[in-house]
Amino acid sequence: MSRQSKKILFDEHEIAAAVRRMASEMRENHPEGGVVFIGILKGAFVLLADLIRSFDRPCEVDFARIASYGSGTVSSGRVDVRMDVQTPIEGRSVILVDDIVDTGLTLSEYRRMLLDRGPASVEIAALIDKSARREKQVDVDYYGFRIEDGFVVGYGLDCDEQYRNLCSICVLEDTNH
Ligand code: PRP
Numbered sequence: 001m002s003r004q005s006k007k008i009l010f011d012e013h014e015i016a017a018a019v020r021r022m023a024s025e026m027r028e029n030h031p032e033g034g035v036v037f038i039g040i041l042k043g044a045f046v047l048l049a050d051l052i053r054s055f056d057r058p059c060e061v062d063f064a065r066i067a068s069y070g071s072g073t074v075s076s077g078r079v080d081v082r083m084d085v086q087t088p089i090e091g092r093s094v095i096l097v098d099d100i101v102d103t104g105l106t107l108s109e110y111r112r113m114l115l116d117r118g119p120a121s122v123e124i125a126a127l128i129d130k131s132a133r134r135e136k137q138v139d140v141d142y143y144g145f146r147i148e149d150g151f152v153v154g155y156g157l158d159c160d161e162q163y164r165n166l167c168s169i170c171v172l173e174d175t176n177h
Helices: 012-029 045-055 105-115
Strands: 002-010 035-041 059-068 079-083 093-101 121-130 142-147 151-153 169-176
Touching: 002 012, 002 142, 012 045, 012 121, 012 142, 035 045, 035 105, 045 059, 045 093, 045 121, 059 105, 079 105, 093 105, 105 121
Parallel strands: 035 059, 035 093, 093 121, 121 142
Antiparallel strands: 002 169, 059 079, 151 169
């Protein structure tokens, strides 16, 4: 019988330090603030909440919801904008925030769509930059951790909608009993 076990990859202290570092890098690039943060739902909500408080500069927050279809499906390489950002971004400095970059489809495609609206810049922030399944190149301007592979959950990341509320990032592993 196969079961899944969780192993802590990054604990809450390591995550807090990574988020502080990301926010500090953002402050260096945007010392006056004025940034529009766009969180990609659902996974980004935990990171975004911590990030904007650590950023500690004037900013706005909005959300988008994007579904991506990997190369194994009919809609290969396409993304579906289920809920678009409402904030006008023309001339604004935007930071797209997500929990993880995996194939890269979600952020590369949504960034491309946002660039058509004439923002001053669109940067990308992700807690986990995972490289094993990358299909689209994404320049991650601010990252917490880089990993090669593994199914990770916690701190916003889910498996069938479970585990988003874990304080740590854990890797799920199959165990045979
Ligand atoms: C996950 C994650 C990213 C996206 C990354 O979202 O939160 O948004 O996938 O994958 P990609 O780089 O391969 O495009 P998911 O679609 O699982 O939705 P969720 O955030 O609601 O869990």
